[in-house]
Every structure is written in structure tokens, then in C-alpha cells.
Amino acid sequence: MSQGGAQSPRSVAFRREREAEWTRLEEMVEIALRGGLRKLDAWQLEELPRLYRQVLSSLSVARRTAMDRALVAYLEALAARAYLAVYGTRKTRRGALLEAFLHTFPRRFRALGGEMLLSAGIVALGALVAYALISLDPGWYDTFIAPELSQGRDPGAPTEALRAALYDGGMEGGETLFASFLFAHNAKIGMLCFALGFAAGVPTAYLLFSNGLMLGAFVQLYASRGLLFELMGWMLPHGIPEIGAVIFCGAAGLHLGRAMILPGQRSVADAIGEAGRRASIVVMGCVFLFAVAGVIEGIFRQSVTDDSIRYALALFNFTWLLAWIALGGRDGSEARLRFGGTRIKARSASGSEAA
Amino acid sequence: MGGPAPQKEPRTVEIICPEAIPLRFELGSITARTMAFFFDFFLLTFSGVIAIVGMVLLGILSGMLGPLGLGIVIFFILRQFYFALFETLWHGTTPGKRLLGLRVISKDGSSLGVDAVLTRNLMRDVELFLPLGIIAAPEQLFGDVPGWIVLPAIGWMLVIFALPLLNRERMRAGDLAAGTLVVFLPKPRLLFDEAARTSYAPADGSPGLVFSPRQLSFYGEHELETLADLIRKIDEGKVEFADQTIIASTIAKKIGFEGLEPWQMPTLFLRAFYKQQRAELEKALLFGKRKANKWE
Secondary structure, eight states: OOGGGOOOOHHHHHHHHHHHHHHHHHHHHHHHHHHOGGGSOHHHHHHHHHHHHHHHHHHHHHHHHOOOHHHHHHHHHHHHHHHIIIIIOOOOOTTHHHHIIIIIHHHHHHHTHHHHHHHHHHHHHHHHHHHHHHHHOGGGHHHHSOHHHHTTOSTTSOHHHHHHHHHOOOSTTOHHHHHHHHHHHHHHHHHHHHHGGGTTTHHHHHHHHHHHHHHHHHHHHHHHTTOHHHHHHHHHHHHHHHHHHHHHHHHHHHHHHHHHHOOTTSOHHHHHHHHHHHHHHHHHHHHHHHHHHHHIIIIIHHHOOOHHHHHHHHHHHHHHHHHHHHHTTOSSTHHHHHOTTHHHHHHHHHHHHHO | OOOSOOOOOOOEEEEEOTTSOEEEEEEOOHHHHHHHHHHHHHHHHHHHHHHHHHHHHHHHHHTOSHHHHHHHHHHHHHHHHHHHHHHHHTTSOOHHHHHHTEEEEETTSSOOOHHHHHHHHHTHIIIIIHHHHHHHOHHHHHTTOOHHHHHHHHHHHHHHHTHHHHSTTOOOHHHHHHTEEEEEOOOOOOOOOGGGSOOOOOTTOOOOSOOOHHHHTSOOHHHHHHHHHHHHHHHTTOSOHHHHHHHHHHHHHHHTOOSSHHHHOHHHHHHHHHHHHHHHHHHHHHTTOOOOSTTO
């Protein structure tokens, strides 16, 4: 259409031919970015990949041939948004949470095997150090356990008082409050234990060690009075999920720290990113463990004083925890979880098959 | 040499999509992200306080401590998982981010996973709440830890806190640990194409305004875009006739155009020149010649 002897720029016709499709894509992308791909109807889902590819090719043509910054800027913005709509939104399926819980957590847990051992080792070392030092000189006790934490359960207390503390009913009626407080407090510490791994894992190791010290001091105190069996009955039912979760979170933090110090072939940023994503699922599993521990510690421990029932619950907790992390997710469903983006293609492909 | 003064471009990242085309994303500015955070933080604190107050009232009315425990759990979940929940359910956005047009994306261009969202928000404790806690109550955090540990620890936390200022992609510690970026995703707006207008053609059938290739070889891409912006302003009625004649006649003088059009009908002159200049530059581009500005 060269009116008046002068030719029209090629980009004018280029834009005129495609503008309607761009506008249609714009609308779809808007919907998908707000509510995910499932908000699109069947027609739109079928059209989306085609229009998406079309806008990509429009963009690369325009970048090379159009002298119109407004047009190129528009296509840049539209292509970026369309890309996120097509590849960036994850379709959450029913049962995804259960699957993460049953399969992903145990798998990620097992992937952190080395760090798990290290984390447990640091806690055990702390416990041994405290145990040995207090055995030599009870004066060390106050160094490891602050007075407000021991609440009179210290080397100066008579054996009967120590025993009574294990079978004391606690505050009447306040069980749920106590349980939720314990859960929130401990889960926060566990998450911190992971996040502190960002300082090359050093604060995480310190936190684990000081937890070990407290544990060792406590065990030494009761063992020295011949109350070890009773203490374990009091501690193990909630201690297995709780101390376990602290160790797991610590391992997650150490994993992060290790990626920082030893990134291997990857760049440090890539290594940290991978480690962080892998470890966060473990931390989430631990939040659940802290909740279980909180309920046991806040409610069960206060109301059940029979040693055999306490040991039975400890054994029960130990069994399911072990089964969960040792057996969960051994059927290869990880592949389905990993490739979230390809499901979109599968859906649109089934549409074009019918055509 | 010389050339136009470099404009302050927003920082961008490039992600190569599976179709092998590099896509450009504008990074979210620190200011926008801070504002989004404060909005979200206000929202979560506000709803947390409401939940606690409601549960306390319920506890007083029922005479039990149970609702109070529930309040603690709700507050805990809000504080720890507000961001993670929204970013999971709302595809990388939170109310605050939506307000400011921000979005979390995966650095490698894949879909944003739940694990990444969790990681970047678990780090918030260390990079924000912990430094704030030090300012508020240092003795509570460190207790009687010796000074030679405290000082490096504070230094480290300052580094983590300032991390977004220290890297090009403006990643905070959480972004680094999760492999995510926060981008500004503006709504695409397609401006009117000034070259799509019907050309000026006199009633007598003469060719109207036609510039010679020599006249069109003078300016480059930069001047063309400046002219496009000017014509858009003329459309909006923001440029006076006198100013138009000055610009049009300056161009005419520069390219050696002889005629009265720049003085009589500068708008038509500018439009015609823009259209033909663009056609000429695009033709050259097809042959691989890109003229950035008039100095080239």
C-alpha cells in the first residue's frame, strides 16, 4: 500500500496481520497469570501454545527488522508474560501435598545422609562433652543449662524433687496452650537451624552442639541419681520426634553450608540454590514432627505417668518415624514431581490429537 | 564522536526459553520490593493480631485455655508461612507483590516449585528478623557469648541483610538459596503505530511528500524514536503549532528539503518523514545495516 508514491514500512503490515492474535494471547495470559492454567477453557488451552510460539517468533522478527521501539517493547513484555504463563505456573494437583509428605520428604531426607550423620554426631558430641564434664565437676551444670530453663532441676535439688518433676501433672487445663507454645517455639528454632546454614553452616553446628550440651547435662543429672530409666520414659515419647527434627533441620542447614564451601563443579550460587531447594522439604517435614512432639509433650506427658505406656509410645514413635524415612517414596514418583512444566504440553497435545 | 547521552535503563535479566529465544525480564527494584514487603508484613501482622484477640475473647467467654493455644498456632502459621502460602497458591505473588506488579520467578526459567518458595521464605528469619532482633535485644540472642564471636556474627548478618545491593540480580539470601528472582512484570501496552496512518496525498493526484533516499539517509534509529515520541505528543495536542514548524524546518534544512510544507503543514510533514524514514531504515535493516543514530 504505497500511497502517494512513498512506501509503508514493512513493520506496519507485520503488525496489522498479527495484532489480533497478540491481543487474544494477552487476555489468556492475564487469566493464567492470576489463577493458573486451569482457569482457561478448553479452546484457550488448545490455542495458547500456538499463540505463544507465534509471539516468540514475532518478537525475534521484530527485534531484527522493526524500527519501532513501541512495538518491540510491547512484544518483549507480552512474550515474557506469556512465557511465565506457559512454563512458570505450576498446576497443583489433588494429593500433591500428600505425595510430598509420603514420598518427597523421605527421599530428600535420605539424600542428606552424610549431613544427617554429621548433625547427629554434633549433638551426640555435645551430649558426651556435657556428660563427661559434669561427671567430673557438677559445677559445670549451670554453664550448660540456664537457671530459668532448669526450673530447680539442678545438682542441688533432692532426688525426690527430681523424680517428682518427671511425674508432675503440670498445669491443669492449660495442656493445649502449652502444646501449641512448644510447637511454635521449637518449629521456629528448627527453621532457624536450617536458615543459619547460610553462614557456611557454622551457626547451625553451634546450635546443634549447644542443644547436645543441654541434653547431656540433663541426662547426667538424672543418671547420677539412678533415675535414667524414669527420665527416658519421660523424654523419649516426645524426644524422638523433637530431637530427631532438630537433627534433621540441622542436617538441612549443614547441607546448605556445605554447598557454600564445596560447590563442586557448579557455581556457588547454583550449588546453594540446589541445596536450599532440596533441604527445604526436609524442614517442612520437621515442622510436622515438631507438631507431633508438641502435642505429646504438652498433653500426653502431663497426663500419662505410667512408665510402660510412656515406653510403648516411644517405641511406637520410633517405629513409624523410621518406617517413614526409610521406606517412603521408593517407587519412583519423583519424575512426575520434577517436570511440572511439561504437563501443559501433554494437555494441549491431547487436544490437537482429536483434530 | 559523541552520540546521545546514555539513558538510565532498568536492570534486566535474560532467560533463554525452551524455544531458544532470549527473553528479557526487568528486575524488581529494591524500593518496590521493600514496599511490597511492608504491605504484606502489615497485612499478616494485622490478621495475626486479630486472630489472637479473637481467640483471647473466645477463651475468656468459654473459660478455657484451648482457643489461646489455637491463636498461638494461627499466629505462628501466619508469620512463618504467609509468604510461602501466597507464593505457592498465587503463582509467585503475594498481595503486596501484586500491588506493585512484582513476581517471583525461577532463575533457570523452569516453573516455580513449592520447594523454592519454601526455601526463599525460610531464609527470611535469618536475613530480616534476626538482624532486627539484634537491634531490639542483643543480649537475648547472644546471652554471654564472648565478643569475638558476636562481632563477626553481626558483620555476617549485615552482609546478608545488604546482599540485594551487592549482586547484579538483586537477589536476597532467600533468592540465592532458592534460585529465584523477583521481576517487575509490567502489563504490555501497544501504542498507536504512527506509520500506519494513511499518507498525505494531494487532491490533484501528485505524489505528495516524497523524500529522496539521500534525504532519508541522514538520521538513524535514535532520531527516529525521538520523532515517534514527538508525533505521539502532537496527537495528544501537547505540541504547539509554532514548535512544530521549528522542528519541521530544522529537519528540512538538515536534509536539504526544499518546499513550503514544513512551515505550512508541519504535522503532515513530520508524519510523512517519519513513515518514509522508518521504511528506509527497515529496508536497510533487512540487508543487515543498522544505523543507530545520525553520527554513525
